[in-house]
Amino acid sequence: MLIIAGLGNPTLKYRHTRHNAGFDAIDELSKIYGIPVKKTNFKGKFGEGNINGEKVVLVKPQTFMNNSGECLKPLLDYYNADPEKDLVVISDDVMLAPGRVRIRKKGSAGGHNGLKSIINCVGTDKFIRLRVGVGIFEEGDDMIRYVLGRLSKDDRKNLEKTLSSLPEVFDYLIKRDVDGAMNAFNNHVF
Secondary structure, eight states, X not given: OEEXXXXXXXXXXXXXBGXXXXXXXXXXXXXHHTOOOOEEETTEXXXXXXXXXXXXXXXEEOSOGGGTHHHHHHHHHHTTOOHHHHEEEEEEETTSOTTOEEEESSOOOTTOHHHHHHHXXXXXXXXXXXXXXXXXXXXXXXXXXXXXXXXXXXXXXXXXXXXXXHHHHHXXXXXXXXXXXXXXXXXOOO
16 A cells, blocks of 8 residues: 655635645646545545555545645554655645656655654654745745745646656556655656
């Protein structure tokens, strides 16, 4: 089993903002694989299905970004899942251009409050992260305004191209071939 969590903020106010790239990714995976994300529990919305023969749970925490771990910890416990093997977290990355992703097996939150919450609640920083580029943040700008803002038309097209290509990434991640995914996609432009 693989739990795939996309981070974002609930409500229409935040729909398609940079910070909701994780929600957008889950919506795209839901559409591609025919897995409705309509169940509500564990402070989140989720759906169960299969990708390439592997049982998966797609989840969008409804706790707002900074408390994402409050959803994932009870969900992991319910499915008796090991975050180090069975969790993939998709989040935005303000240090990557749209059209790029960065995959890691572990690491710090890197200033991302959603990842920080997950690390604190789950008790480990060893889980797969798929960071999706939303445009490079310029030093001196207002970070909150930036991540809660929307992408330009061209950047949105690049992000959507990346999201529609996620099955290529998950071909590796479903097999737990994180190294292969990192080698194939960390310097790749979709």
